[in-house]
Amino acid sequence: xxxLVLAIISxxxxxxxxxxxxxxxxxxxxxTLVAPIQYVVDVPSRVMGWLNxxxxxxxxxxxxxxxxxxxxxxxxxxxxxxxxxxAENIRLRELLNSAEKVDDNVMLASVIGVDPDPFTHELVLSxxxxxxxxxxxxxxxxxxxxxxxxxxxxxxSRVLLLTDSRHSIPVQINRNGVRAIVVGTGLSDQLExxxxxxxxxxxEGDILVTSGLGGxxxxxxxxxxxxxxxxxxxxxxxxxxxxxxAQLTRSRQVLLVMAREQQEMGLDENAEEQSETAVEGEAL
Amino acid sequence: MSxxxxxxxxxxxxxxxxxxxxxxxxxxxxxxxxxxxxxxLLYWIVALPTRVGLGTAWILGILLDxxxxxxxxxxxxxxxxxxxxxxxxxxxxxxxxxLQQVLFxxxxxxxxxxxxxxxxxxxGVSSQTLMFLVPxxxxxxxxxxxxxxxxxxxxxFNVA
Numbered sequence: 001x002x003x004l005v006l007a008i009i010s011x012x013x014x015x016x017x018x019x020x021x022x023x024x025x026x027x028x029x030x031x032t033l034v035a036p037i038q039y040v041v042d043v044p045s046r047v048m049g050w051l052n053x054x055x056x057x058x059x060x061x062x063x064x065x066x067x068x069x070x071x072x073x074x075x076x077x078x079x080x081x082x083x084x085x086x087a088e089n090i091r092l093r094e095l096l097n098s099a100e101k102v103d104d105n106v107m108l109a110s111v112i113g114v115d116p117d118p119f120t121h122e123l124v125l126s127x128x129x130x131x132x133x134x135x136x137x138x139x140x141x142x143x144x145x146x147x148x149x150x151x152x153x154x155x156x157s158r159v160l161l162l163t164d165s166r167h168s169i170p171v172q173i174n175r176n177g178v179r180a181i182v183v184g185t186g187l188s189d190q191l192e193x194x195x196x197x198x199x200x201x202x203x204e205g206d207i208l209v210t211s212g213l214g215g216x217x218x219x220x221x222x223x224x225x226x227x228x229x230x231x232x233x234x235x236x237x238x239x240x241x242x243x244x245x246a247q248l249t250r251s252r253q254v255l256l257v258m259a260r261e262q263q264e265m266g267l268d269e270n271a272e273e274q275s276e277t278a279v280e281g282e283a284l
Numbered sequence: 285m286s287x288x289x290x291x292x293x294x295x296x297x298x299x300x301x302x303x304x305x306x307x308x309x310x311x312x313x314x315x316x317x318x319x320x321x322x323x324x325l326l327y328w329i330v331a332l333p334t335r336v337g338l339g340t341a342w343i344l345g346i347l348l349d350x351x352x353x354x355x356x357x358x359x360x361x362x363x364x365x366x367x368x369x370x371x372x373x374x375x376x377x378x379x380x381x382x383l384q385q386v387l388f389x390x391x392x393x394x395x396x397x398x399x400x401x402x403x404x405x406x407x408g409v410s411s412q413t414l415m416f417l418v419p420x421x422x423x424x425x426x427x428x429x430x431x432x433x434x435x436x437x438x439x440x441f442n443v444a
Binding site: 002003006007009010011012013014016017018023026027030031033034037038040041042045113114115116117118119120122151158 | 299302303305306307314315317337338339342345346347350351352353354355356357358365368403407415
């Protein structure tokens with residue numbers, strides 16, 4: 001009898017969770033409850049990291065320091081050019097009457113958990129709704145887009161990675177602006193380019209960047225590099241394998257982008273609501 | 285029936301099992317993760333069926349779902365059904381030889397995995413591989429060790 005009751009409750013929960021959003025409240029509450037478990041589980045790797053840092057050789061540190069300084073110099077040089085270029089970009093955009101900010105607000109977070117289920121590619125981050133994380137925020141590391149936030153609890157949030165087979169992202173080829181959609185394959189080092197015409201101009205080594213279409217990912221972050229391009233005369237589309245740029249299985253410090261597009265979209269929604277009420281008012 | 289004692293030990297062991305099941309593993313090892321929560325739950329059902337039952341199984345399942353980010357209720361359903369089977373036959377399981385116990389635990393963990401994959405399959409979020417039976421194998425092999433360990437814990441802390 002109790003089995004039946006519990007089984008029916010479970011089935012109802014599964015169906016509601018699959019079809020509706022109402023269970024999100026329950027889930028985020030419970031996730032806040034189990035967040036301590038995730039933090040505790042992360043302790044061994046943090047201790048290992050700490051041991052690595054404290055027992056490292058001075059020689060190695062000196063060397064690394066030198067390398068980093070050299071790298072900083074190179075980057076600073078690039079930055080000098082960037083400031084000039086972005087100023088010019090803004091000026092040109094102003095000439096075209098399109099106001100767009102070049103830089104985004106970002107928030108640093110660290111990865112505290114990896115999803116134990118091998119069928120899904122998800123991460124748990126140390127920042128939650130308390131720090132202002134919202135569902136849909138894109139996640140980056142130093143070299144590219146990693147994924148997007150799919151659920152938020154008070155002290156942690158869950159991210160769907162690019163490589164998960166449920167994830168797709170609108171991109172364009174950096175070289176010529178050809179648009180396409182990159183979907184995950186479920187393998188941690190491979191992505192797929194969907195519905196790209198056989199005649200499209202794409203070659204090995206092309207870099208794919210976010211196109212900003214769809215309003216979820218801001219424009220211009222590198223997503224993946226094209227690996228192999230196959231033209232099969234029997235297929236309507238080219239078969240293109242691409243590798244993610246971000247170090248999806250290694251990065252520990254990551255960046256959450258508080259996308260301005262979303263803020264603007266939020267405003268637009270409000271505006272639409274207002275206009276709708278206005279229309280209703282007229283109808284009345 | 286004497287006064288129940290040592291509930292803390294039961295819940296602590298279940299908490300440790302939850303942590304082990306959330307422990308990050310290298311990608312190649314992920315397939316080989318034993319179903320810790322289910323194993324510890326099965327032990328307590330065999331040992332103390334009056335203390336640990338369907339309710340505990342269901343709550344553990346919900347916590348697993350939340351921790352793993354899977355569909356809410358998925359593991360709850362599987363754990364409840366498996367726990368129910370164990371509650372039906374726990375007296376016989378106590379009389380089993382080690383080999384029989386290992387085979388029985390293999391069947392139960394496989395049942396758990398199959399339920400999870402069935403439901404996922406019905407909802408269209410599953411893949412075509414039998415690899416999901418690997419945890420059942422590992423769990424069954426681990427069962428005797430875990431059984432003796434938890435029995436030591438139960439006797440040491442005088443849980444009844």
